[in-house]
Amino acid sequence: MKIRNNIAVSDNxxxxxxxxxESFTVNQVGLDILNxxxxxxxxxAIVQELSEKYQADTAVIERDLLDFEAMVKQYHLHxxxx
Amino acid sequence: xxxxxxxxxPLIKKLESNMPNKFGMRTEFEPVTQIxxxxxxxLMADYGSPVFxxxxxxxRSKYKAARQAFETRYPRVxxxxxxxxxxxxxxxxxxxxxxxxxxxxxGFEYDKAIRHGVDGANIxxxxxxxxxxxxxxxxxxxxxxxxxxxxxxxxxQEIARETKQKPKxxxxxxxxxxxxxxxxxxxxxxxxxxxxxxxxxIMFSGLLDLVGLHTHIGTFMLSPNAYAIAASKLANLxxxxxxxxxxxxxxxxxxxxxxxxxxxxxxxxxxxxTNPSIDDFAEAxxxxxxxxxxxxxxxxxLILETGRALIDEAGYLLGSVIANKRLSDGRRxxxxxVGVNLLFTSFWYDHKITPAQEFTSYTEDxxxxxxxxxxxxxxxENISLPLLNKGDKIVIHHxxxxxxxxxxxxxxxxxxxxxxxxxxxPHLIRKNESIDSIENLEEIPPHLxxxxx
Numbered sequence: 001m002k003i004r005n006n007i008a009v010s011d012n013x014x015x016x017x018x019x020x021x022e023s024f025t026v027n028q029v030g031l032d033i034l035n036x037x038x039x040x041x042x043x044x045a046i047v048q049e050l051s052e053k054y055q056a057d058t059a060v061i062e063r064d065l066l067d068f069e070a071m072v073k074q075y076h077l078h079x080x081x082x
Numbered sequence: 083x084x085x086x087x088x089x090x091x092p093l094i095k096k097l098e099s100n101m102p103n104k105f106g107m108r109t110e111f112e113p114v115t116q117i118x119x120x121x122x123x124x125l126m127a128d129y130g131s132p133v134f135x136x137x138x139x140x141x142r143s144k145y146k147a148a149r150q151a152f153e154t155r156y157p158r159v160x161x162x163x164x165x166x167x168x169x170x171x172x173x174x175x176x177x178x179x180x181x182x183x184x185x186x187x188x189g190f191e192y193d194k195a196i197r198h199g200v201d202g203a204n205i206x207x208x209x210x211x212x213x214x215x216x217x218x219x220x221x222x223x224x225x226x227x228x229x230x231x232x233x234x235x236x237x238x239q240e241i242a243r244e245t246k247q248k249p250k251x252x253x254x255x256x257x258x259x260x261x262x263x264x265x266x267x268x269x270x271x272x273x274x275x276x277x278x279x280x281x282x283x284i285m286f287s288g289l290l291d292l293v294g295l296h297t298h299i300g301t302f303m304l305s306p307n308a309y310a311i312a313a314s315k316l317a318n319l320x321x322x323x324x325x326x327x328x329x330x331x332x333x334x335x336x337x338x339x340x341x342x343x344x345x346x347x348x349x350x351x352x353x354x355x356t357n358p359s360i361d362d363f364a365e366a367x368x369x370x371x372x373x374x375x376x377x378x379x380x381x382x383x384l385i386l387e388t389g390r391a392l393i394d395e396a397g398y399l400l401g402s403v404i405a406n407k408r409l410s411d412g413r414r415x416x417x418x419x420v421g422v423n424l425l426f427t428s429f430w431y432d433h434k435i436t437p438a439q440e441f442t443s444y445t446e447d448x449x450x451x452x453x454x455x456x457x458x459x460x461x462x463e464n465i466s467l468p469l470l471n472k473g474d475k476i477v478i479h480h481x482x483x484x485x486x487x488x489x490x491x492x493x494x495x496x497x498x499x500x501x502x503x504x505x506x507x508p509h510l511i512r513k514n515e516s517i518d519s520i521e522n523l524e525e526i527p528p529h530l531x532x533x534x535x
Contacts, residue, residue, distance in 0.1 A: 015094070023097045027444045027469075030092035056089035060471075067408055068092040074412045075096060 002079045003037045114436040114477045119506040122438040132401040132420045134499040140396035145180045151360045155368040158383045165191040167389030167483045172511035185387040189216040221249040228252045228296045242289040252294035259308035285327050298337025306366035313367045317374030330378040335385035342394035344431040344480045390483035397482025403474045414448045421452020421459040426488040428461050438475035441468035454493050
């Protein structure tokens with residue numbers, strides 16, 4: 001999954017969608033994920049990177065990542081993969 | 083080696099400034115990691131999860147504050163512990179040690195009070211269901227019987243006639259105090275003359291000793307003024323009895339129903355900020371009594387059957403997170419090991435719930451479910467909570483009233499109940515149930531004892 005190019009993500013976790021005018025906050029782990037999604041990183045790479053940075057099982061990270069991605073989709077921040 | 087950062091599950095939250103929503107504002111800013119100096123983690127390690135915890139120190143301080151509120155305003159005050167609110171023996175005995183009488187509403191509760199060592203003369207027997215055997219026992223023990231209906235009055239008169247005893251009685255009076263709903267199912271109505279009629283029957287019979295008048299106007303009352311109206315009406319009845327028969331009732335029993343610090347469902351503001359204090363109720367009741375026209379030689383004893391307001395805040399329910407889920411509309415759902423089977427009051431209150439471990443400033447709008455495989459098992463429909471993970475511990479506050487009597491052995495078993503004493507030492511006061519505690523009561527007919535599948 002990749003997030004849309006026009007989504008603005010600030011360094012302290014403020015997210016703005018200019019298409020809808022909606023804004024969001026993300027916590028640090030959420031911010032890390034958004035930045036990796038922007039770069040087009042795949043799930044396995046994101047899980048790997050997070051497990052190196054944070055104290056958590058990869059299974060837990062993977063589960064939370066899936067949930068986070070579902071919310072990104074729900075808020076229409078993702079790019080449609082045609 | 084580099085230490086890894088603390089992990090918090092990722093969160094993305096839409097900002098909805100100035101938009102009111104039913105989840106309300108964030109309310110939890112600090113974790114609750116200990117109760118009366120005992121760590122929540124150690125309580126759960128020693129007694130399991132979930133576990134009810136009661137603070138003896140809190141019970142005594144609430145009781146003392148309530149007593150002071152009334153005694154500074156009125157010369158003769160007596161509290162009677164409302165057994166139905168929490169009749170665990172350790173709890174009752176704390177109140178009895180403080181000087182409370184017992185207020186019971188069934189033969190079972192009556193026997194419990196006797197077992198605790200309460201003198202029969204210090205037991206107030208309320209309620210619509212008193213069997214003939216219950217009444218005979220209460221009459222022999224000189225207990226104070228609060229008559230609920232005429233059938234009971236006639237039964238007591240018959241026992242009195244037969245046994246040549248003179249039972250000590252009061253009548254329960256229901257009345258319009260300006261609040262809705264009006265509790266007119268218990269006792270005799272004031273406005274339509276039933277109460278006066280019952281008092282005349284008692285006085286004319288000469289068989290009973292009319293010692294008091296009782297009312298209990300409702301539950302979780304938010305209007306102290308309703309108690310002022312009730313006290314005036316009881317005082318008026320007492321005055322009429324004095325005028326007509328030259329007989330003085332010795333006590334006015336205002337019942338209970340004072341609100342605790344809980345927040346009722348649908349309330350806009352937290353109960354801690356809006357509910358009246360015990361001083362507000364004391365001021366309303368004692369002023370009304372003193373301003374009434376009832377002037378016996380000694381002021382009538384003011385009896386209070388306060389339950390909830392004295393015990394609710396002394397009770398905590400500790401539990402754990404079983405799982406996190408996402409509902410179809412994107413809401414966060416968290417499943418706890420505590421459900422409505424243990425937390426009956428979650429049907430009435432939006433209970434305050436606090437994580438028992440450190441958390442960050444991020445919160446999530448959450449639905450809290452209990453562990454039961456039943457749709458009704460919702461602990462909080464909307465709550466803004468810090469991010470919880472599987473295994474995290476939570477503390478549910480203000481659960482001391484009614485939960486440990488109305489809890490259900492439904493799907494799961496009831497857990498341990500612990501009381502932390504005045505020195506901060508936990509004591510097990512009710513053991514958790516096992517499959518044996520349930521099955522020992524059952525019988526299987528011989529023809530149903532075997533099967534083949």
